[in-house]
Amino acid sequence: MTTLQTVFAKAKADDRAALIGYLPAGFPTVEGAVAAASAMVEAGCDVIEIGLPYSDPLMDGPTIQAAVHRALTNGTRIADVMRTVEGVAATGAATLVMTYWNPIDRYGAERFARDLASAGGTGTITPDLTPEESGVWREASAAAGIDTVFLVAPSSTEERIKAVVDCCTGFVYAASLMGVTGARDQVGSAARGLVERTRPHTGLPVCVGLGVGTGDQAAEVAGYADGVIVGSAFIRRLLDASDEAAGLASVRELAAELAEGVRRR
């Protein structure tokens, strides 16, 4: 299993930012997601976040909603998510699960952490789990030896940033803008400031996500952050592709463009 620590140490040695790609499990199919994520890794993604499809994704914009809806309609279950993690981790990329809290809560925190670790997963990102409610999950994750990534936002006060980073291991996820997931024409202007406000409170890498979708945007973000997170833009490529082969070629092309971007800082 490749750890986040290894990934960021290597990126730092190369004087570049890490590239983190997101795809939901079960989209377009379970096997299709593994194939797409593998293509993303081959073309330069250092870390893959596998989304756990959830019925009420209130932080996600239309693109991820569409993908998640299809994954759920296909009958994607948590066992499929674990299987996907296993397949992606086998490529050598550090593999995380991004999920809303309720599926973990229902599955059982200890059981989820244990199963994710056995599948080769390196940690989770939980966008709706606040520091106040995170105790159970952090304990279970520590016991299973996996990382816990939480989010800071442009609206976060210094006090909140401190509370959030104190719960993080692996890295800190800085949301670039006030809004839902989805590629935008411009990276949020608040992103750089948020990263700068976060740094004094933590020695962990700080990665920026939300609204990043092109090589130029990746280069811009790589100028001040340790990692660049891209989700909707990859999904868009798969949604727009005429068939599976075209989809794979398209995500590969985007990953290569972004990988070039994070090296251009």
Next chain:
Amino acid sequence: MTEGTILTPADLAGNGVYGDDPDVRGKFGVFGGRYVPEALIPALDEVAAEYEKAKNDLAFIREFDHLLRTYAGRPTTLTEVPRFAEQAGGARIILKREDLTHTGAHKINNVLGQALLTRRLGKTRVIAETGAGQHGVATATAAALLGLECVIYMGAVDCERQALNVARMKLLGATVVPVANGSQTLKDAINEAFRDWVANVDHTHYLFGTIAGPHPFPEIVRDFARVIGVEARRQMLELTGRLPDAVAAAVGGGSNAIGIFHAFIGDQNVQLHGYEAGGRGAGSGEHALTLTQGSVGVLHGARTYVLQDDEGQTIESHSISAGLDYPGVGPEHAWLKDTGRATYHGVTDAEAMEAFALLARTEGIIPAIESSHALAGALKLGRELGPEAIILVNLSGRGDKDMGTAMKYFNL
């Protein structure tokens, strides 16, 4: 307080009647809290802090009280319904007439309070979710009254089912956004409203419609709805010389029920009964029996009872009444259930429609189908408690909006 006012500061603040106001994390026991993106935490903190100030500010309470009296039409009366109660084993049934408020349902109490709070927050835009359209209409009404921009999120399926309410909202100056993702009903409208809020939180207040959602919404909505029980408790003592043996209310998200229950929670001899939508029956899989059949989980930012599958995916609810058609419930009801202070039951579509028609025929009152669940519950309760019993029912809204459903159901 000046003469004729309804609320005192203690009434609004809940008066700590059972020492169970949510704790600093917004928890009622293990329920409630905040499970939302970090981006929204500062906004929730801001709303909570401003509400803390407002509820202890006499000027705010007076203004709210003034609107309740001169705009919403409070206090609402009690009406005893003896001909209806003949079907209840001779028990006395007394209705709290929230159907007589402006806009025709109890929802006006909460929206007036929150619209005033929006102004205090210095925000100029309100957004809200709506299922049947009642909370949307109430929000659009309060927004028109206070000159706030108003956007209502409504499931695309609901927009079609409730075209009349969509037209009312538009006439009141609101923008209605049909939500075409997920199940295209109330829960998806709530998701979409949260998505709007996170992007526009600097000038927008999310005027939440029920006692669900992240802290402080369950507390704020309860406090603004609390006037129902505060009035009713006083009026019952005047009318019958004693407190009722039981209070009955319908439970969807749970705001009308908590509104009438809360003033009675300290009265240990008063039973509290909530009636959820049993839809086509408990075994049918088509119901909204969140408290009676659901399990503990997290939905829309709070830990509470939820209709969910074994992996935590929300299960779609069903009810003939759009206002009860919700797979979650307010965390305070979850707490009242687990502590045993209140009891929750299911009432099927058929039982509710029977009570709906019975009240119309015997008393000349057409109730909302939501409220009809409480009426059906009261009939059963009366037969259990016997002829000496007095049952107070929250008639939370009127049935004009339900005539389309009634025409189809009864072949009118």
